[in-house]
Amino acid sequence: MDGAGASSVWSTPEVQKHHEQQSVCHTRPTYREGRRPKAVKVYTINLESRYLMVQGVPAIGVMSELVQLFALYGVIEEYRVLDEYPAEQFTEVYLIRLQKIQSARAAKRNLDERSFFGGLLHVCYAPEYETVEDTREKLLDRRRYVAWSLHNKEATMGQTALETQKSIEACVEGDRSDFSSFRYPLLPPPPQERFPPYSEQTLVKFTAGEDNMGSKYHFMDSSEQPPPFTVQKPSYHENTLRRGALPAARFIPRTTHLENRKRKAEEASKTLFSGIGGKCETLIGPKLPEPPKLDMEDNSLNITAGLIRNTMKKISSVPEHKSTEKKSAEKPRRRI
Amino acid sequence: MSRRRRFSASDRSEYLQALVTEFQDTDSEEAREQVLANLANFSYDPRNVEDLKRLQVTELFLDMLTEESDNLVEFGIGGLCNLSADRDCCDQIVQSGGVELVTGCLSSRREETVLSAIGTLMNLAVTDTRPLASCDAVLQCMLRFSLSRSPRLRNLAIVFLMDCCTQEQVEQAKQQLQGHTQTALGIPLPEASDSGS
Numbered sequence: 001m002d003g004a005g006a007s008s009v010w011s012t013p014e015v016q017k018h019h020e021q022q023s024v025c026h027t028r029p030t031y032r033e034g035r036r037p038k039a040v041k042v043y044t045i046n047l048e049s050r051y052l053m054v055q056g057v058p059a060i061g062v063m064s065e066l067v068q069l070f071a072l073y074g075v076i077e078e079y080r081v082l083d084e085y086p087a088e089q090f091t092e093v094y095l096i097r098l099q100k101i102q103s104a105r106a107a108k109r110n111l112d113e114r115s116f117f118g119g120l121l122h123v124c125y126a127p128e129y130e131t132v133e134d135t136r137e138k139l140l141d142r143r144r145y146v147a148w149s150l151h152n153k154e155a156t157m158g159q160t161a162l163e164t165q166k167s168i169e170a171c172v173e174g175d176r177s178d179f180s181s182f183r184y185p186l187l188p189p190p191p192q193e194r195f196p197p198y199s200e201q202t203l204v205k206f207t208a209g210e211d212n213m214g215s216k217y218h219f220m221d222s223s224e225q226p227p228p229f230t231v232q233k234p235s236y237h238e239n240t241l242r243r244g245a246l247p248a249a250r251f252i253p254r255t256t257h258l259e260n261r262k263r264k265a266e267e268a269s270k271t272l273f274s275g276i277g278g279k280c281e282t283l284i285g286p287k288l289p290e291p292p293k294l295d296m297e298d299n300s301l302n303i304t305a306g307l308i309r310n311t312m313k314k315i316s317s318v319p320e321h322k323s324t325e326k327k328s329a330e331k332p333r334r335r336i
Numbered sequence: 337m338s339r340r341r342r343f344s345a346s347d348r349s350e351y352l353q354a355l356v357t358e359f360q361d362t363d364s365e366e367a368r369e370q371v372l373a374n375l376a377n378f379s380y381d382p383r384n385v386e387d388l389k390r391l392q393v394t395e396l397f398l399d400m401l402t403e404e405s406d407n408l409v410e411f412g413i414g415g416l417c418n419l420s421a422d423r424d425c426c427d428q429i430v431q432s433g434g435v436e437l438v439t440g441c442l443s444s445r446r447e448e449t450v451l452s453a454i455g456t457l458m459n460l461a462v463t464d465t466r467p468l469a470s471c472d473a474v475l476q477c478m479l480r481f482s483l484s485r486s487p488r489l490r491n492l493a494i495v496f497l498m499d500c501c502t503q504e505q506v507e508q509a510k511q512q513l514q515g516h517t518q519t520a521l522g523i524p525l526p527e528a529s530d531s532g533s
Contacts, residue, residue: 017447028370031354040369042376042414046451046492128487135491136499139458146421149382 015086019053019124045142049127050104050134054094054111055087058119061261063094069111070096074103091119095126101138263317349387352378356391369407372400376415385422394419394428401437410449413441417452420459429460442477447486454481454492461500475501475509 022039057066067079078097085093098104104125112123130138352375359371375393378384388394397419400412416438419425429435438460441453457474481493497506 025370027366029367032370032374040373042373042411042418043380044414044417044452044455045380046417046455046488047448130487130491132491132494132498135488136495139455139495143421143459143462146382146385150385150422 016126016128018047019055019126021122021124045139047125047127048101048105049125049130049138050098050101051126051129052096052098052104052108053082053085053124053126054096055091055122055124056116056119057092057094057121058117059090059092060117062117066094066116067096069116070098070107073098073107073110075099095129097129101141259316348384352384352387352391356393356396359396365405369405369411372408372411372415376411376418379415379418382422385419385425388419389422389424389428394425394434395432398429398432398434398437401434401441406444406446406449409441409444410446410452413438413449413452413456417455417459420456423463426460426463429456435460439471439474442474447489450481451488451492454478454489454496458496458500461496472509472512475505476513479506479509479513 022041024037025040026037052070054066054070063079063081067076070076070079075098076096077099080095082093082095087093096107098107108123108125111121114121127135355371355374355378359368359375362368362371375388375396379388379393393415397412397415400408400415403409403412416425416429416434420429429438438453438456441449444450444453475497478493478496481489482497484490484493
């Protein structure tokens with residue numbers, strides 16, 4: 001039942017109620033006022049998820065920057081643009097699957113309402129993209145964690161990573177129905193067995209320091225060995241190149257943008273800064289896919305298609321040339 | 337959440353006490369909702385469970401299930417869903433005759449309420465109270481939910497059928513469902529969650 005769900009859930013975006021940002025409550029007395037303004041809302045494990053939806057990402061080809069930002073909070077297993085999801089003009093909606101729910105929790109808390117390339121991100125959980133197995137694991141982990149923390153109130157946190165790892169293994173093998181017998185210090189055991197080394201290479205290793213989440217299981221989390229398949233840390237450059245190997249369908253909305261960028265780089269290199277222009281090009285994003293060579297199986301149709309394509313190119317290039325001409329006078333900004 | 341560590345255990349206990357007191361004393365519906373949401377969210381953290389039990393918050397949540405306000409019901413059952421991960425809380429629910437109240441939430445029009453109710457029933461079912469939480473009516477309900485259009489509801493119902501009852505029970509419920517299709521169809525599905533407006 002769940003096997004079939006995996007592919008289909010990734011293809012049916014719908015606007016859910018919990019995606020909307022609720023209005024902030026301003027009528028709380030001071031003793032109940034938190035540091036950040038919040039809406040009146042109850043979170044349960046049902047609402048949490050390691051799938052995050054990110055709205056309000058400016059549609060200026062900043063996917064790699066966005067992914068890097070989220071990778072600060074944990075290992076990202078997969079991400080993609082939700083092209084079909086209704087977005088505000090000039091923004092994109094992304095779906096990001098993190099390896100652990102704690103990472104998703106930290107990322108959501110720290111990145112929601114964060115300004116990002118001139119846009120304001122809205123990050124929310126997207127549990128509707130979970131498979132049955134995802135949901136099941138999530139609930140089991142929650143129950144185990146509660147059972148563990150209730151039975152180990154005074155447990156110290158000074159356990160070594162090895163002990164942690166051992167106890168995780170013990171719990172994975174243990175009988176799942178009897179939660180009271182668990183004695184181990186970690187919320188979700190890393191779901192390694194379910195994720196064989198990814199051929200897609202979308203994994204980004206947790207590079208920066210951990211967030212200041214302050215929760216107990218996060219502390220445990222940081223003491224844990226990274227799963228073996230994330231050890232090889234792809235550098236940024238490799239990463240961007242690899243991403244080019246992903247199915248081209250994911251990048252279709254950005255092709256025009258990439259074309260423009262390439263053109264800009266060429267313009268710049270023609271005029272003054274040939275060296276910089278060349279460098280810029282290699283730095284940015286996936287390689288431009290080859291223009292599709294469609295054979296309509298009919299000569300006249302092919303000619304028509306060719307005409308239309310040329311016209312489109314002309315139209316889309318006219319305003320772009322103007323802007324680059326203006327810009328070429330000053331030093332083009334270097335992307336870092 | 338990030339400021340948790342700044343509070344000692346006694347601060348925490350006092351704060352929760354203050355919340356419960358305000359909830360009981362206030363006449364403002366708005367304040368009641370806010371405090372209830374606070375308490376429900378505090379229930380998520382196992383560190384608060386002892387204090388919340390002492391303050392009989394389980395009873396408080398159960399009381400909310402009979403309120404007219406949809407918000408109060410949603411926050412109340414959300415709190416139960418969070419708190420019932422603790423075994424004592426499950427016992428408390430059963431002793432207070434709360435299983436029917438929770439089961440009643442399955443027919444709510446709000447998806448979030450239904451999901452929380454399923455979550456609570458799951459927590460009840462993995463403790464000793466299995467027969468109560470997975471009675472025929474609940475199972476039939478889950479069978480219906482497992483065909484729902486909403487992925488969250490569908491997934492949760494499938495997990496319930498997988499983990500919280502025996503295969504024979506499911507088969508039996510299926511047969512009953514086929515025998516009396518109309519009774520099961522009487523249970524309304526929660527309203528579609530894709531209200532884009």
